[in-house]
Amino acid sequence: DSGDEGDAGVAVQTRTRTKRPPLYKVMLLNDDYTPMEFVVHILERFFGMTHAESFEIMLTVHKKGVAVVGVFSHEIAETKVTQVMDFARRHQHPLQCTMEKE
Ligand code: TYC
Numbered sequence: 001d002s003g004d005e006g007d008a009g010v011a012v013q014t015r016t017r018t019k020r021p022p023l024y025k026v027m028l029l030n031d032d033y034t035p036m037e038f039v040v041h042i043l044e045r046f047f048g049m050t051h052a053e054s055f056e057i058m059l060t061v062h063k064k065g066v067a068v069v070g071v072f073s074h075e076i077a078e079t080k081v082t083q084v085m086d087f088a089r090r091h092q093h094p095l096q097c098t099m100e101k102e
Contacts, residue, residue, distance in 0.1 A: 024077035
């Protein structure tokens with residue numbers, strides 16, 4: 001910066017706002033047909049949960065109808081949903097997995 005103003009030629013730094021990218025909740029929905037063990041397997045395989053954690057979350061979905069199984073960037077969340085939906089479809093289970101902006 002320069003000129004005949006009052007800053008005596010000193011460059012003035014402006015603050016740049018850094019915005020964090022939005023996060024997405026990945027959710028599993030209950031249904032009457034998908035076997036409990038299959039859901040537990042999905043949680044272990046795609047969400048890195050222990051068997052005990054997986055069983056607990058599966059029961060929450062079974063009892064409450066839905067549960068958040070993880071929070072990720074948009075791209076990772078989309079990948080998880082696709083992996084779960086493809087795996088369920090291949091095994092002919094009606095399991096539903098969705099994502100929602102946090
Ligand atoms: N309700 C299913 C049953 O009784 C089990 C189940 C749990 C299905 C979680 C889907 O996301 C789910 N076999």
